[in-house]
Amino acid sequence: xxxxxxxxxxxxxxxxxxxxxxxxxxxLHFDEMRRxxxxxxILLFHHKSLAGAHYIPFTTRLFPLDLESLRELRDRDWxxxxxxxxxxxxxxxxxxxxxxxxxxxLEKTFVESLVSxxxxxxxxMQVAEGNIADFLDELQHEFNEERQGEITSxxxxxxxxxxxxxxxxxxxTA
Numbered sequence: 001x002x003x004x005x006x007x008x009x010x011x012x013x014x015x016x017x018x019x020x021x022x023x024x025x026x027x028l029h030f031d032e033m034r035r036x037x038x039x040x041x042i043l044l045f046h047h048k049s050l051a052g053a054h055y056i057p058f059t060t061r062l063f064p065l066d067l068e069s070l071r072e073l074r075d076r077d078w079x080x081x082x083x084x085x086x087x088x089x090x091x092x093x094x095x096x097x098x099x100x101x102x103x104x105x106l107e108k109t110f111v112e113s114l115v116s117x118x119x120x121x122x123x124x125m126q127v128a129e130g131n132i133a134d135f136l137d138e139l140q141h142e143f144n145e146e147r148q149g150e151i152t153s154x155x156x157x158x159x160x161x162x163x164x165x166x167x168x169x170x171x172x173t174a
Contacts, residue, residue: 039063042061
């Protein structure tokens with residue numbers, strides 16, 4: 001709708017299995033772009049659930065990483081007295097952690113979208129069920145009124161017939 005160029009489309013039918021496959025395909029594509037240096041800015045547009053069946057459009061920045069958040073993380077006190085130790089090159093470690101971060105953000109984004117969509121569908125179905133129940137109650141009430149009217153009409157016909165028979169002398173009198 002924004003008339004932005006689309007480099008590649010990734011199919012997704014809304015199932016959990018398809019979500020995993022799409023996340024894997026996206027991850028591999030982003031990772032390849034990142035390694036080639038052809039990756040600029042990546043934004044994910046999705047829905048995020050609110051209370052009930054409500055959701056809002058949301059944008060998540062996937063790449064480049066938010067340097068301010070990384071600085072805040074670096075400056076935060078470590079929560080225990082044992083500090084992590086790593087023996088590999090810090091660039092390799094950072095690349096591995098970045099890859100995991102991208103995968104987690106992709107999965108979280110897809111899950112949030114699925115949750116908001118399915119919650120909305122569920123609420124719509126519950127509203128429809130309530131409307132159907134109300135309509136069935138209304139139809140039952142109309143049916144009962146119609147039936148009661150027919151019974152009353154038949155009783156009145158019987159009483160009128162009995163009165164007519166009594167006037168003509170054919171009916172039994174008490």
